Amino acid sequence: MRCAVLGAGSWGTALASLLAGKGFPVTAWDKDGAALEEITRAHRNERYLPGVALPQNLHATLDLARALEGAELVVMAVPSFAVRQVAIEAKRLIHAGTPLVSAGKGIEQDSLMTMSEVMEDVLPVPLHPYLAVLSGPSFAREVARGLPTAVTVAARWERIARQVQDAFHTRSFRPYTSGDVVGCEIGGCVKNVVAIAAGIADGLGFGANALAALITRGLAEISRLAMRKGANPLTLSGLSGLGDLVLTCSSDLSRNRSVGRGLAEGRELTEIVRSIGQVAEGVRAARSVCDLGRRLEVELPICEAVHRLLKGDVPPREAVTALLMRETKPER
Numbered sequence: 001m002r003c004a005v006l007g008a009g010s011w012g013t014a015l016a017s018l019l020a021g022k023g024f025p026v027t028a029w030d031k032d033g034a035a036l037e038e039i040t041r042a043h044r045n046e047r048y049l050p051g052v053a054l055p056q057n058l059h060a061t062l063d064l065a066r067a068l069e070g071a072e073l074v075v076m077a078v079p080s081f082a083v084r085q086v087a088i089e090a091k092r093l094i095h096a097g098t099p100l101v102s103a104g105k106g107i108e109q110d111s112l113m114t115m116s117e118v119m120e121d122v123l124p125v126p127l128h129p130y131l132a133v134l135s136g137p138s139f140a141r142e143v144a145r146g147l148p149t150a151v152t153v154a155a156r157w158e159r160i161a162r163q164v165q166d167a168f169h170t171r172s173f174r175p176y177t178s179g180d181v182v183g184c185e186i187g188g189c190v191k192n193v194v195a196i197a198a199g200i201a202d203g204l205g206f207g208a209n210a211l212a213a214l215i216t217r218g219l220a221e222i223s224r225l226a227m228r229k230g231a232n233p234l235t236l237s238g239l240s241g242l243g244d245l246v247l248t249c250s251s252d253l254s255r256n257r258s259v260g261r262g263l264a265e266g267r268e269l270t271e272i273v274r275s276i277g278q279v280a281e282g283v284r285a286a287r288s289v290c291d292l293g294r295r296l297e298v299e300l301p302i303c304e305a306v307h308r309l310l311k312g313d314v315p316p317r318e319a320v321t322a323l324l325m326r327e328t329k330p331e332r
Contacts, residue, residue: 001167003027004071006086008035008060010048010140010278011103012077017144018173019073020055028060029067030078036060048278052144068093073101073167075134076119079279080106080189083115087122096126099160099167101153103134105188106281107288112295114185129157132164133181135188136239137247139254146172152240154178154185176239183231187222187241190289191248192256192282193303194218198249199260200309200316210320214302215249221300225289228296256282263309264316286310301326 001024005016008030020026030036038044039060043053061067068074074094078086083104094100100123102115113121120128136151143149153168153175155161161177168175178184194214201210222245223236235241248254259280262272273280286307293300305319314322 001072002070003073003075003167004029004067005075005077006030006064006067006090007075007077007079007082007103008032008039008045008048009077009079010045012075013039013045013049013054014140014144015075015077015103015134015168016058017049017052017054018168018170019075020058021146022167022170023057024073024167026055026058027067027071028058029062029064030060031062033062036062049141049144052141064089065093071095071098073099073164075101075103076115077103080104080108080115080281081284084108084118084122087119091123091127094123094127096124097130098127099130099132099164100127101132101134101164102185104281105135105185105192106285107189107292109284109288109291112288112292114182114189116181116185130160131155131181132160133184133188134164134168134175135184135244137243139247139251141253143173146170148172148174150174150176150239150243152176152178152184152238154181154183154240156181178235178238178240180232180235182229183226183235184240186226186229186231187236188244189281189285190222190225190303191218191241191245192280193286193289193306194221194245195248195254195256196260196263196280196282196286196306196310197302199254199257199262200264200306201260201320202257203261203264204317204320206320211249215245218249218302219245221298221302225293225296225298225300228298255280259283260306269310282306283310
C-alpha cells in the first residue's frame with residue numbers, strides 16, 4: 001500500500017516511519033526542505049526525532065503532487081494552523097476512495113472548526129466519507145522507537161476506521177476503532193490546554209494533589225465541551241480522552257506541559273516556544289477552545305485561566321488562586 005504523509009515534523013515523521021517499517025512505500029512531504037533532504041540523504045530527522053534511524057523505504061519530497069501520486073493512504077500531520085492551506089493545495093491530488101487520516105490536534109481559530117471539519121470544508125464531498133481521525137496518548141519519540149502505544153482511530157464509516165486500523169497496527173502500535181469523530185478530536189485538542197495548566201502547577205511546586213485535581217476537572221471540561229458537540233461521553237473516558245490527558249499532563253516529554261513550567265518560572269512565552277523548537281498546540285488552542293466554549297455556552301474555567309495567563313492578563317500564581325477561590329458547587 002503506497003502511503004503519503006503530509007508533514008515531516010516529529011509526529012508526521014514518526015507515523016511515516018511506522019508505516020514504512022511495515023514495508024509500505026511511504027513518501028513524506030513538507031515545506032521544510034532541510035528536514036526532507038536529511039530524510040532522503042541520511043534517513044534521519046535530527047531536529048524532530050534525534051537519534052532515530054528511519055526506514056530505507058521512507059522517501060521525502062517538496063513536490064506535493066509527487067508525494068500524493070498513487071497514494072492509497074494519506075496522512076495529514078501538519079500543525080493545526082496549516083491544515084486548511086495544505087488541504088486546499090492537496091484537494092485535487094487525492095483520489096476518491098482514498099482513506100485520509102487527520103493526525104493533528106487543534107481547533108481552527110477563526111472558524112472554530114475541528115481538523116476534520118476544516119478538511120470537510122475544503123475537500124470535495126466525495127472524499128468526506130473517507131476521513132478518519134487518529135488520536136490518543138502517543139509521543140512521537142516513543143512511537144518512532146517502537147515503544148508500546150495504543151491509540152484510537154475514529155471515522156464515521158466503520159469500514160474506513162478498520163482499514164486505517166489495519167494499516168497502522170504493528171506489534172508495538174495498537175489502534176482501536178471508534179465512530180465518535182468529534183469526541184476524539186475535542187479530547188485531543190483540549191487536553192493540550194489543560195496540560196499547560198498542569199505544567200504551571202508543577203512549576204509552582206503545588207504537588208501531586210493539584211495535578212490530580214487538574215486532570216480530573218480538566219476531563220470534566222473536555223467532556224462538557226465534547227458532549228455539547230454531540231460526542232459520546234464514554235469516548236472521553238478512553239484513550240483519546242482520559243488517556244491522552246493523563247499522558248500530556250504528567251510527562252516531561254509534553255511540550256505543552258513544558259510551556260506551563262516555563263511560565264511558572266517567569267519566562268516569556270515567546271522565549272519558551274522558541275526554546276522548545278516545535279509547535280506546542282495548546283498555546284494556539286487556548287484561545288479557540290475558549291471561544292468555542294463561549295459560543296456553545298460551556299463553562300471552561302481551567303481553559304479560561306490558561307488563556308488569560310497566555311495573554312499576559314494574570315500571573316501564574318494568581319491564575320491558580322482564582323480557580324481555587326471560585327464559588328463552591330457539587331462535583332456533578
